[in-house]
Amino acid sequence: AGRPGAGAEQALEQVDWSALHAEEAGLLAQAPLEPLRAGLREALAGLGPDAADRCWAQARETHAQGRTGSVEAAVAAGWRWRDGAFPRLVHLTGPAGSGKSAFAARLTGVDTRISLDDLRTARGSRADQRANGDVLREGLQRLDTALADGRTVVWDATSLNQHQRSLVHRIAHRRDALITHAVLLVDEDELARRNTVRDHPVPPEVLTGQLHRFSPPYPGEAHRTWYVGAGGTVEDTDGSLHAEETLYAAGAPHTYRTPCGTGGR
Template sequence: MRTHYPRTPHLPWSPGVAADDVRVTGLSGLRGREVVVTEKLDGENTTLYADGLHARSLDSAHHPSRAWAKALHGRIGHAIPAGWRVCGENMFARHSLAYDDLDSYFYGFSVWDAHGRCLDWDLTVPFLRDLGVPVPRVLWRGVFDARAEKALRTMRLDLTRQEGYVVRTAEGFAAEDFGQRVAKWVRPGHVQTGTHWMHAAVVENRLGPNAALWAVRSGASADAEALAAAVGVPGGDAAALGRLEAAGATGDARLAGVLAALLHGTRRAWLAPKLAPLLGMPLARRVGDLVGLHPALHRPYPDADRRTGLLRMAYAADLGVLHAVARATAPTAGAREQVEWSALHAEDARPVEGLRDAFAGLDDDAAARCLAESREAYALGRIGSAEEAVAATWRWRTGGFPKLIQMVGPSGSGKSTFARGLPGVDAYVSLDDLREARGARSDQKANQEVLRTGLGRLDTALAAGGTVVWDATSLNQQQRSLVHTVARRRDALITHAVVLVDEDELVRRNGEREHPVPREVLAAQLHRFGPPYPGQAHRTWYIGASGTVEEEA
């Protein structure tokens, strides 16, 4: 069934109202509700279904500007559920405004389910991202009240580059409520061309560097040179990229696999902080973990332990994507054979269903502990269902256990600043403070004695209960394991707080510290740094250059 997209009413203060346009009859449908304000793009309204597409007119004929959207639909149409529709803007042809930095030639702005209901905005964005479709830029979000109305009335736009904005409720709504839940502001004289764009020669808008990333998300062939330029990482293995088989059909899973294949020779600890400003920490971390984990699939592994090992890997990476990257980068026929053998075992390494829901009613610490313990028990074959997981974790459900937060990261990355700002900390163990108490923070001669003293204080603090912070570089698994031994003895929840900061920023910060480390020491730390993977602690926080937790795994 094809559905005509309704006409969006103008806000009372919208100056770009034509004679045949409609105005919103009142703002009661917006007042008191959370709204999202997005940039209004100057394109052609287009709707995609599982089995076809059309412009605003249901019988829209062929036009050269629609060929790109048809190609996109050919890649993603299969992923749109039957009866659903994706509505957006076809930006291929220039209308009244020229665009020179588009992420894609198609932007989605709403998704409608089989019952004719528009999805919540926070469901719309990830749904479209999984298809490889970006959304218009969000200009403002908040509760629509008198203050918000005043802010929108006085919002300044660059009218040479922006057509206007659209306001919609963040929550979903039924089709019959569209006129009350969506409204727009359009610049005056927004149609400025003498000849309608449909009857003129097609002039293409221009794509920006991020378009290479969105093209991969949508299932298009990867352009190694364009991708390397987009992420700012020179070089890359174009040959491995050419050998990559389907690594996730669409969305971030596919992009992570493509980037990992292209950049598989890059140092993992350097990669995630480099990509995070562009991709966001969760996706950047996944790319780095794929780069770090995939070589293990090239080597022989005891078959009796494969399921356990693969399930542990699955906490950090999608196993299908991981095996696709390993195939593409296999250095020998023997390594590729090992990957294929591992892939057969991976078919039986499916995570247990319903585990997170089983602990949804617990507080954050107890839920994290029970989830982690259940996943490990499942990997070891001790439980086989969510019901068994609940029974196996009864002693941690109250949260009555000590908590360890172990800082991880090179000197100067911001570990101590983050740690000192944590609320509810009962004890703080810093190896730098212990060295300073002995005479000098930079004195490394008595490291073993300082470490023994620190571990003793950690043991005493955990035995007393509460939350304890361990502040040291903890650069590799061996260093972290010494602390884990103490924490396990005291039955503590272990949280890794991993600080991932780009190397250039790290050097700059180190130069501004009260106690900077020598450049050669910092370089050695960066060389040794191996960030922990998800699953190597009960919970992992990934902290970016902002100094805040950007992902919890």
């Protein structure tokens, strides 16, 4: 912050050391992991997209930890994920009216959809927020059961901040699930317009509050991320080994079959 003194000198020294390590590790290039990604894509050419993406996520993690530096080591690190025998979680995140439920309805290969709005409706009123704690606990229990059974699950809630998302991810990690974030990105004016014609509109001040609290996830919070535009299609991805197989004209990811027959997107 421009302040002099021993503390500032020590901080600058740490910055210099970090830059030196980053340069030696080859991380200052525009796409430092692209050689590893390209090599892994070739080595895993026979896998389905879900298994390949899970292996790629493992390769990124072990590379960051300094445990893998070559394609061969990355292939070995992801060996346990190659058969695709793991559950899947598609975690939706976005304000009310951003199109989460409509996007979820177009996904194929989904075994279970957990909607907190539906759980509130089953208790008597979708708009009743008084039992949110009980609703969340019920939803998390259903999630744990479904992932333990090896299912593909969609979590349909606003999940506006990292804390809310972490409660879901804690269970997914415990069950070794492939975690996909589907981030719904719609501008404020369009959200306001949609809210006036929704079957279940929220008060304008509630929508405004959601927009102020919305903190979209960083790519590293999940194994892979789909960015869904106002048209309901996946317009960009992160964390996919074969990104071109996710981006396509129809919008919603297709179901592929992994070698063991487990359904993926």
